[in-house]
Amino acid sequence: xxxxxxxxxxxxxxxxxxxxxxxxxxxxxxxxxxxxxxxxxxxxxxxxxxxxxxxxxxxxxxxxxxxxxxxxxxxxxxxxxxxxxxxxxxxxxxxxxxxxxxxxxxxxxxxxxxxxxxxxxxxxxxxxxxxxxxxxxxxxxxxxxxxxxxxxxxxxxxxxxxxxxxxxxxxxxxxxxxxxxxxxxxxxxxxxxxxxxxxxxxxxxxxxxxxxxxxxxxxxxxxxxxxxxxxxxxxxxxxxxxxxxxxxxxxxxxxxxxxxxxxxxxxxxxxxxxxxxxxxxxxxxxxxxxxxxxxxxxxxxxxxxxxxxxxxxxxxxxxxxxxxxx
Amino acid sequence: xxxxxxxxxxxxxxxxxxxxxxxxxxxxxxxxxxxxxxxxxxxxxxxxxxxxxxxxxxxxxxxxxxxxxxxxxxxxxxxxxxxxxxxxxxxxxxxxxxxxxxxxxxxxxxxxxxxxxxxxxxxxxxxxxxxxxxxxxxxxxxxxxxxxxxxxxxxxxxxxxxxxxxxxxxxxxxxxxxxxxxxxxxxxxxxxxxxxxxxxxxxxxxxxxxxxxxxxxxxxxxxxxxxxxxxxxxxxxxxxxxxxxxxxxxxxxxxxxxxxxxxxxxxxxxxxxxxxxxxxxxxxxxxxxxxxxxxxxxxxxxxxxxxxxxxxxxxxxxxxxxxxxxxxxxxxxxxxxxxxxxxxxxxxxxxxxxxxxxxxxxxxxxxxxxxxxxxxxxxxxxxxxxxxx
Numbered sequence: 001x002x003x004x005x006x007x008x009x010x011x012x013x014x015x016x017x018x019x020x021x022x023x024x025x026x027x028x029x030x031x032x033x034x035x036x037x038x039x040x041x042x043x044x045x046x047x048x049x050x051x052x053x054x055x056x057x058x059x060x061x062x063x064x065x066x067x068x069x070x071x072x073x074x075x076x077x078x079x080x081x082x083x084x085x086x087x088x089x090x091x092x093x094x095x096x097x098x099x100x101x102x103x104x105x106x107x108x109x110x111x112x113x114x115x116x117x118x119x120x121x122x123x124x125x126x127x128x129x130x131x132x133x134x135x136x137x138x139x140x141x142x143x144x145x146x147x148x149x150x151x152x153x154x155x156x157x158x159x160x161x162x163x164x165x166x167x168x169x170x171x172x173x174x175x176x177x178x179x180x181x182x183x184x185x186x187x188x189x190x191x192x193x194x195x196x197x198x199x200x201x202x203x204x205x206x207x208x209x210x211x212x213x214x215x216x217x218x219x220x221x222x223x224x225x226x227x228x229x230x231x232x233x234x235x236x237x238x239x240x241x242x243x244x245x246x247x248x249x250x251x252x253x254x255x256x257x258x259x260x261x262x263x264x265x266x267x268x269x270x271x272x273x274x275x276x277x278x279x280x281x282x283x284x285x286x287x288x289x290x291x292x293x294x295x296x297x298x299x300x301x302x303x304x305x306x307x308x309x310x311x312x313x314x315x316x317x318x319x320x321x322x323x324x325x326x
Numbered sequence: 327x328x329x330x331x332x333x334x335x336x337x338x339x340x341x342x343x344x345x346x347x348x349x350x351x352x353x354x355x356x357x358x359x360x361x362x363x364x365x366x367x368x369x370x371x372x373x374x375x376x377x378x379x380x381x382x383x384x385x386x387x388x389x390x391x392x393x394x395x396x397x398x399x400x401x402x403x404x405x406x407x408x409x410x411x412x413x414x415x416x417x418x419x420x421x422x423x424x425x426x427x428x429x430x431x432x433x434x435x436x437x438x439x440x441x442x443x444x445x446x447x448x449x450x451x452x453x454x455x456x457x458x459x460x461x462x463x464x465x466x467x468x469x470x471x472x473x474x475x476x477x478x479x480x481x482x483x484x485x486x487x488x489x490x491x492x493x494x495x496x497x498x499x500x501x502x503x504x505x506x507x508x509x510x511x512x513x514x515x516x517x518x519x520x521x522x523x524x525x526x527x528x529x530x531x532x533x534x535x536x537x538x539x540x541x542x543x544x545x546x547x548x549x550x551x552x553x554x555x556x557x558x559x560x561x562x563x564x565x566x567x568x569x570x571x572x573x574x575x576x577x578x579x580x581x582x583x584x585x586x587x588x589x590x591x592x593x594x595x596x597x598x599x600x601x602x603x604x605x606x607x608x609x610x611x612x613x614x615x616x617x618x619x620x621x622x623x624x625x626x627x628x629x630x631x632x633x634x635x636x637x638x639x640x641x642x643x644x645x646x647x648x649x650x651x652x653x654x655x656x657x658x659x660x661x662x663x664x665x666x667x668x669x670x671x672x673x674x675x676x677x678x679x680x681x682x683x684x685x686x687x688x689x690x691x692x693x694x695x696x697x698x699x700x701x702x703x704x705x706x707x708x709x710x711x712x713x714x715x
Contacts, residue, residue, distance in 0.1 A: 005419075065537040075393075075397050076537070080386070085391065087380060087390075088380065089394040091395055096349060096399065255685045309373035
């Protein structure tokens, strides 16, 4: 069952949103789209989402006591443990269902975290939860830095992007390392559904969200979701920018299901990665450096090679899942 | 009919957990707590209990999962020790502030560094201000009994606080001793069923756990935690009384041994109290009026009970199995401060003993008593038992 746009629109007209008004996220922030769409996808499919969030923008802006923007059950525990927290909730659910203490079989667990809480401090807890095979959907809203605390470098920050703990300066061109390939890391757990998504492609996200919700086990979606403030882009340009990220191979859209790779968007022609980079103010300092072209060239080679690798993985894994159950 | 079992302390605690049969147990193995989770995993694998077991990848995740589970309305337990507790400690505070009635046996041992896997109380003392109820137990029987009583107390509607049951690493956890195990049915009835008011799984009435609590409410919420701790203090006598009805064993805030006419008292936690009772008997035979006070409840600290029992005595020695560097030892400082208001203050002495599993002999205990008997106590001097100077 692929969700139908008419059903979803109909649902919105007659039901409450899972994530609703009153939050204090910045104008133009892409994080609320992620929270909205994910809970909407679940609710429009007849599920009852139970949400956990890691410490981060989405959390501090949506639950300022005594207010909450969450119209669904919600728990925030700490920065690095959203996956472990949701593991516990999911285990409790299984136990209480087994023992007949509850009879609601519509619950689906959704965890939200930013890149800091996922790539860095939360990676161990995420890996443990996936390895144990808990049934939950983990959604990373990837804005490539610690934006909640003022634009510090994370394991997701790309090279050359200006950040406060790896600033582009006279001697050093900002962060020197590439961003971790997080979906590959998650896919390395094998018994998992994992995918990339971008705010420019809501329908692609909805379809992946549906696959994730129906997957009996851990699933993970990494959504490229700009922070307009620290990416130094206009408030209304988040999705426009992620569209470019897809069109330049910077952020290919693909999914992994128990060993099978699938590229979900294959543009006929690609734009050079420079078109994406030069759109973002976070690279303007880099562009003034004499080595800017060198760094861009490296990045271009990297995204080209990654794309070719993805196509090859898609080809060799076709109809060959390495696992059939969690 | 209750049965006598001769097993390790870890097995005794695992049996209490088996009889409670919590909905979820999430734990990470760490010495010397490991046998508790191993026994429990065995009960799960053999279908003796139908608990959902979550064998997590770290203690940090154990406490995190336990918070997720307890917030979902499941009766939830875990166990840990030493560095495991240290790794958990961030979430230990969060569990208390979310008012989740989690029960956690702590098998006490030294914190690194240097690394040491043997008994002392530096782990429990590290989290003494985290908002958990803290029980200390002398032997297998008490470790078993308090695990059951902790569950009852933690879930009281006016309490709703997590509780830790401390037992001594290796000495209690791995030592084999007899204890009396109650009938499964009796324990089950005593702890009853757990029906929380607020659950994450109630989608009809969604709640938000763990919001951002700024300067306008955080203070008030901590004040409420203090109130819950006061309620725990008030509820405890009732729990002790109810437990006596099913077991015939009478517990209190303080275990008092030969204190009635005693001029000199020793205060000590956990298994060392057994050695101290032996020394008390010896000194009594020699005609000395000595006695022992063993706190079974450490948090909420039974200040009034200490005042009642210590007021008017000639001398009191307090033994700590943990140090509070640069400050008075943790138990000593609390005992000392509780005596500020009494009419007739005893002279006081502070003794550190048994760190990192250092054997504590009757001779060492006797040494502390003798300082008291000879009027050689200095309240501001920290002394050491069994230390090579």
